[in-house]
């Protein structure tokens with residue numbers, strides 16, 4: 001058997017950039033900043049929701065909290081020009097800092113945390129955690145902060161003190177998930193003072209914060225032939241990164257004569273149900289699309305006509321077949337890493353894909369020369385959901401759910417194929433071209 005490295009299906013420039021992106025995006029706020037930075041490099045400019053918008057062509061984006069909507073208006077776009085939207089989400093399950101964070105027990109200094117989203121709690125044990133998020137300052141400004149160093153840890157109880165641990169680990173969400181960050185008496189205010197120091201602002205200037213923990217171990221290629229990618233937050237920053245790359249590529253290669261307006265919509269709060277001003281249930285995307293129609297001189301009738309021709313491709317992580325639990329998967333539909341993007345189907349509308357959407361997705365993959373796979377749940381297993389059905393219901397537009405096959409979804413560290421991010425970005429680009 002050869003021991004030579006498996007030849008890559010393509011060059012890994014895209015995945016290398018994804019690795020760099022993941023490292024700089026431990027929070028949704030950093031995720032949108034990193035996406036905006038990539039779009040700015042190809043000429044996109046930020047517009048403020050409080051400003052008047054004009055009809056000029058080119059790339060624009062809006063940031064609100066942990067959400068970003070970006071779009072590219074090609075030459076010749078009219079008020080009825082339909083949109084092609086790629087949807088994704090910027091948030092990942094994690095442990096977030098409580099309002100009065102300084103706590104402790106038995107001579108340890110600890111930080112009180114709240115559990116955000118569907119966290120497999122065991123995956124956060126014995127990891128070296130950093131801290132990131134945003135600070136709201138008294139002058140009304142917002143400062144992002146990222147502390148990428150081993151600062152906190154949720155220590156697991158030694159097996160000697162829990163002999164039944166391998167019969168099933170039981171963790172109490174309130175008692176057993178509190179990270180330690182030092183030894184000594186509880187020191188009121190010390191966490192925010194520490195964060196303020198790292199952010200370079202006086203602690204007294206901080207009037208509010210959204211802070212969360214992240215595993216500081218960097219992403220890496222994994223496996224005998226390095227064909228896998230181990231990383232935090234693949235769900236769903238892989239899709240956010242791929243959609244930014246696809247939109248940037250569309251804008252730079254064929255922005256002049258597109259039949260549609262390509263859009264990237266990266267929402268926050270998917271992991272908690274999307275019901276927020278920056279989540280997919282909020283009015284953000286609809287408002288942005290509407291305002292771009294009106295900025296081009298359109299009427300409500302034009303808006304309705306543009307939306308009638310609009311399609312959304314919602315991209316989120318899905319399940320690859322797990323070798324140790326293969327019976328939990330649908331036996332005839334077993335997505336594998338590096339098999340290309342997956343089309344997600346659920347007839348009970350946990351996914352929005354239908355026949356029309358399948359045809360659109362298949363055409364985009366075919367145009368991009370990208371293989372693709374089908375995902376459907378085992379009937380005996382519950383099916384997850386994502387922003388696709390929400391966007392379809394909220395805006396009344398044709399929506400397709402797709403994604404990338406992964407293992408360890410929602411774990412502090414997930415696993416997917418190293419070729420798949422580029423395959424997804426290629427398919428998204430072909431879709432955005434209309």
Ligand code: ZN
Pocket residue numbers: 089235236270316317386
């Ligand atoms: Zn997700």
